[in-house]
Amino acid sequence: MKRLVVGAHYGLMDWLAQRITAIIMAAYTVIMFAATLGGVTGSREVWHAFMANGFIRFITFLFIISLCYHAWVGVRDIWMDYVKPATIRVTLHVLTLLALVGYAGWAVQIIWRLP
Amino acid sequence: MTNATRTVQFKIYRYDPDRDAKPYMQDISVELESTDRKLLDAMVKLKAQDDSISFRRSCREGVCGSDAMNINGKNGLACLAAMEGFPEGKPIVLRPLPGLPVIRDLIVDMTQFFKQYNSIKPYLINNDPPPERERLQSPEDREELNGLYECILCACCSTACPSFWWNPDKFVGPAGLLAAYRFIADTRDQATSERLDDLEDPYRLFRCHTIMNCVDVCPKGLNPTKAIGRSRK
Amino acid sequence: MSEMTKPRPKYLALHEIRLPLAGYASILHRVSGAGLFLMLPLLIWLLQLSLGSGHENAALFSTVTGNILVKLILLGLLWAFLHHFCMGIRILLIDIHVGVEKQQAHTSAVAVMVVSLALTLIFGLKLLGVY
Numbered sequence: 241m242k243r244l245v246v247g248a249h250y251g252l253m254d255w256l257a258q259r260i261t262a263i264i265m266a267a268y269t270v271i272m273f274a275a276t277l278g279g280v281t282g283s284r285e286v287w288h289a290f291m292a293n294g295f296i297r298f299i300t301f302l303f304i305i306s307l308c309y310h311a312w313v314g315v316r317d318i319w320m321d322y323v324k325p326a327t328i329r330v331t332l333h334v335l336t337l338l339a340l341v342g343y344a345g346w347a348v349q350i351i352w353r354l355p
Numbered sequence: 356m357t358n359a360t361r362t363v364q365f366k367i368y369r370y371d372p373d374r375d376a377k378p379y380m381q382d383i384s385v386e387l388e389s390t391d392r393k394l395l396d397a398m399v400k401l402k403a404q405d406d407s408i409s410f411r412r413s414c415r416e417g418v419c420g421s422d423a424m425n426i427n428g429k430n431g432l433a434c435l436a437a438m439e440g441f442p443e444g445k446p447i448v449l450r451p452l453p454g455l456p457v458i459r460d461l462i463v464d465m466t467q468f469f470k471q472y473n474s475i476k477p478y479l480i481n482n483d484p485p486p487e488r489e490r491l492q493s494p495e496d497r498e499e500l501n502g503l504y505e506c507i508l509c510a511c512c513s514t515a516c517p518s519f520w521w522n523p524d525k526f527v528g529p530a531g532l533l534a535a536y537r538f539i540a541d542t543r544d545q546a547t548s549e550r551l552d553d554l555e556d557p558y559r560l561f562r563c564h565t566i567m568n569c570v571d572v573c574p575k576g577l578n579p580t581k582a583i584g585r586s587r588k
Numbered sequence: 589m590s591e592m593t594k595p596r597p598k599y600l601a602l603h604e605i606r607l608p609l610a611g612y613a614s615i616l617h618r619v620s621g622a623g624l625f626l627m628l629p630l631l632i633w634l635l636q637l638s639l640g641s642g643h644e645n646a647a648l649f650s651t652v653t654g655n656i657l658v659k660l661i662l663l664g665l666l667w668a669f670l671h672h673f674c675m676g677i678r679i680l681l682i683d684i685h686v687g688v689e690k691q692q693a694h695t696s697a698v699a700v701m702v703v704s705l706a707l708t709l710i711f712g713l714k715l716l717g718v719y
Contacts, residue, residue, distance in 0.1 A: 251554075251561035255587070259683065262676050269673055276714065284638075284646060291639055311628070314621050320558070321521040343628050350636045372594050425599070428606030453605055456596035464596065517611075520600060564614065565679050567693045571608040581688045 258313045261306035268303040292354040300351050308344040312337060360386045363397060363438070364446035367408060370457050378457065382446065383408075387438065394436040394447070395422055410461040417574060420509030424461050425450040430511035430572040452514035454523060467523045468510045468530070475527060475535035475553070480546035496542040503537035503582060505575050506530060512569035512579055518562040525558035529569035529579035532560060536582035551586070560586060610697035617675040620668035627665055663712050670711075671704040 280290040290296060315336045323329040362384050370378035385400045395415055402408050411421040415434045422433040427441070427448050441447050455463035481490065513519045513528035527535065535554060538544050554560035560583065569579045607615075637649035652658055678696045682688050687696045713719060 251557040251559070252587070254557060255561050259680060262680060266673060266677065269669075273711065276711070281714075288639060288641075311621075311625050314618075315625050317564070318618065318622060320562075321518070339628075343632055347632050347635065350632070350639055354639060355641075368599060370597060372596065378597050378599070425605065428604055448604075450604070451599045453600050454598055456598055458596065463599075515605075517615075564618075565682050566611055566614040567682075567690075568607060568611045570690050570693060571610070576690075578688065578690070580682065580693075581685065584683060584685055584688060587683070 254313050258310055261310040264302055264306040265310065268299055268306075271299065288354065291351060297351055297354070301348060304344055304347045304351075308340040312340050315340075360388055363387050363441075365397075365401065366446045366448045367401075367460070368450040368457075369408070369460055371407070371459055380448075392438055393434055394426065394438060394441075395434040397438060397447075398422075398433055398449075408461075409459045418507060420507035423452055423509035423511045423514075423574075425453060430515045432509060432511070432574045435574050452510055454514050454520040455510070463510075463514075465510060468513055468528070469508075471513070471523070471527045471531040472508065472534060475531050475538070475550070476546070477534050477538065479538065479541065479544050480549075481543055482545060490543045492542055499540045499542070500537060502577055503533060503540060506533055506537075506577060507575060509574060511572045511574055515568040515572045516563075517566060517568070518564060522558060522562060525556075526562035527554070527559050529563070529583070532563065532586065533577060533579040533582045535560075536586045539586055554586060608694060608697075609701075610693050613671075613675055613678075613697040613700050616671055617679075620672045620675075623668045624665060624672065627661065630661070631665070659716065662715060663708070666712055666715060667704065667708040670707045671700070674700040674704045674707075 275290065279286070281287055291300065316333055319329050319332045319336070323332060364382070364384045367381050367383060368378055369375070369381045383401060383405065385397060385404060387397055387400060391397050391400060393415075395412060398408075398410060398412075402410075410424065410433070412434070413419040413421045415422075417432055417435045420432065423430060424433060426433065426436055430452060433449075449461060451457050451461045451463045455465065455467060458464050479490075508530060510530060512533075513523075513530045516526075516529055518526050519528040532554075535550060539547055539550050544550075563580075563583050565580060567580050570577075570581075573579070634649070634652065637645050637652065640646075640649075653662070678687070678700050681696070682693070687693060
């Protein structure tokens with residue numbers, strides 16, 4: 241008989257991380273949507289000045305990191321639910337992780353490069 | 356009360372492993388009297404008409420949880436489903452509980468479901484020598500178990516849960532988690548930390564994504580989502 | 589059942605199983621999340637173009653966002669984001685035991701659908717440059 245191994249102890253940690261990153265992103269979303277209504281996307285100059293602001297840059301950085309962690313937990317959950325063969329699942333996990341780390345680096349350097 | 360008869364149409368999921376290569380839907384109608392008030396009464400009449408139709412039943416009053424099935428697309432107990440609640444002129448569609456192996460017609464193999472229930476150790480763990488009479492609780496402590504102990508293990512909730520559909524072998528499921536919290540919340544139980552530890556796996560407790568289909572279908576009006584939320588605390 | 593002689597079918601025809609509205613809202617939460625993840629490269633690329641200096645970036649940005657197909661994708665992503673956002677708030681509230689009862693869960697699912705569509709309309713018009 242095949243024994244089933246469960247007992248990994250990262251369930252709570254991931255669950256909490258998903259919530260914390262969600263709260264960070266929600267707060268950022270409210271700020272950004274309000275700013276959009278306030279007209280920061282009116283012209284390129286205004287938009288650049290807005291995004292180059294130290295505080296906005298800081299919270300954008302937080303947002304990017306939160307997004308990638310949040311997406312990691314969420315996408316991994318999708319693979320865990322629908323993909324049964326372990327080798328394919330692990331491969332997908334790794335690809336997801338690599339993609340997200342790459343995206344995070346790419347996005348962060350975009351905002352960090354701003355004058 | 357008049358005893359006027361009326362005809363009710365049914366569409367029933369049929370599968371006999373000895374005869375059928377694949378399950379199929381059977382159209383069948385039955386004459387009902389006004390005294391046939393619940394779906395289970397109608398099904399007993401159906402069975403009298405065609406005794407090859409198989410389903411589980413026992414107490415016929417929502418206590419044993421045997422006659423859980425998928426009724427017009429939603430899980431429920433046949434004995435609690437009032438005939439007058441069904442739209443007239445439309446056949447009543449009966450299928451087995453989703454996601455469990457079908458043994459025959461509306462009877463599913465509940466092994467996986469009970470395995471998950473067993474995995475949470477559904478019994479009081481207390482290493483103190485038992486007192487002469489029962490282990491007492493204050494009325495307030497006992498109050499904590501309301502909405503938890505009433506579960507009849509009919510499996511309506513777990514088989515309505517997508518997380519259980521995809522991982523019935525790893526995810527404890529709403530029924531099991533409700534039972535787990537029933538013992539976590541019990542002041543007489545001494546294994547609280549072990550119980551919580553055991554649920555820590557990302558598959559066991561954290562596969563619950565708060566979809567809340569379980570709460571929607573529970574024939575006893577219980578709320579596994581609430582119990583799961585409390586366990587996470 | 590180990591002694592079963594024949595592999596048994598499972599009934600799991602998803603289109604026939606009736607879910608509560610909260611169930612569909614939940615499926616959309618997953619679908620929107622997956623869609624956003626898949627489209628992340630596009631979004632980051634647009635961010636890069638929008639923040640890049642020089643005329644090439646500005647010109648490419650307007651060409652790309654001027655494309656009707658891209659506009660539709662962005663509109664879809666806007667809805668996906670807003671649905672995911674509203675549903676996320678609903679789940680966070682349920683986590684802290686707010687709205688965990690059956691009726692409340694239904695009402696909040698309706699609210700998520702309505703509010704996310706309304707917000708999509710408001711910001712969608714902005715996206716399409718109506719105001």
